[in-house]
Amino acid sequence: MTCLKNSRRGAEILTDYCAGVLDSIRAAELETHLQECAVCRHEVEAQRDVWEAMDAWTPVQASPGFDARLYARIAAEDRQPWWRRLVVKPWLPVTAAAAALALALFLIPGSTGRIQNAPSTTVASDKIDLQQVQQALDDMDMLTPVGPIARAL
């Protein structure tokens, strides 16, 4: 086989091998290669060292009252009337405000033109970072109930 560094999937083979999830045939082939390639051997050793060092971070246990607190929150939510549950959804007012603004811009004659011609708004919109927009959309997505997220997956 070619060296890990020269292989298109070298990083994946290295990671999977050290994680113990590389299939036995490919693992055996890599081990054969390692006997004759010091560069790859060094890569594997370095990755193994990291893997073992990370094992030092042992898992924590959830606190004893975790489940009780969760069930108390669930019970508190279940006791709320249906309209109250709607009100506490933080995305609802934001969505409503955005919809109202969009509607107002659409209905008021010439409003969109004025906004487009306003120099300050144009300059501001030019400066909007696409990543910020994506982040804002992602954050909005998190505010929606998780059901649709599951369906989207």
Next chain:
Amino acid sequence: MKDLSQPSRDYGVQQDMEAVAALERDAQLMLRVREGDETCFALLLERHRGPVVNFLHRMVQDRAMSEELAQEVFLRVYRSRATYEPTAKFTTWLFRIASRLALNAIRDNKKARRQESLDRELMEGVERQVADRKPSVEQEMIREVRLKEVRLAIDALPEKQRAAVLMHKYEGLEYTQIAGALRCSESAVKSLIFRAYQTLRLRLSHLSPGV
């Protein structure tokens, strides 16, 4: 010699079967929760509480915050029971919620608090360990230094790399699952993970036994 870059068919089939089994088990439980079976929610909580709490703890490195976020994850799972559809592996969905909450919490603030908490927890961890197993002082100091180095190195990773590598290393999620959780392509996830490990190899090279 066989090309190592080609996936093994048997391995792929075995992975697929395991994935289907896990999908069915958790999805069935969640579907029963949808029908009002509270016991199944308790089973899901029992199965996934540990991994979710640990993932969040390693992400935000604050015990109290990680528990609060974990509560929010399971609360969202419960809230969504009526609309749940098993279109993806349950774990993927669960870690998607967890990773989004963690990333938002990290971006929100708490850097200073996290550092204080990290130091405090490290000290508490040392005290607990000394009391429990009584290793030598020297062994304990070495362990403490290694752990702190690892935690700082992971904490220094970019947020998405951190999330990806934690799900890969500690939760054993597959690339496709991590991609689903982080809402990006499988190739993007691989790139995140490999870059993260590369950075960790450099940052933690001094911890190697031979050095």
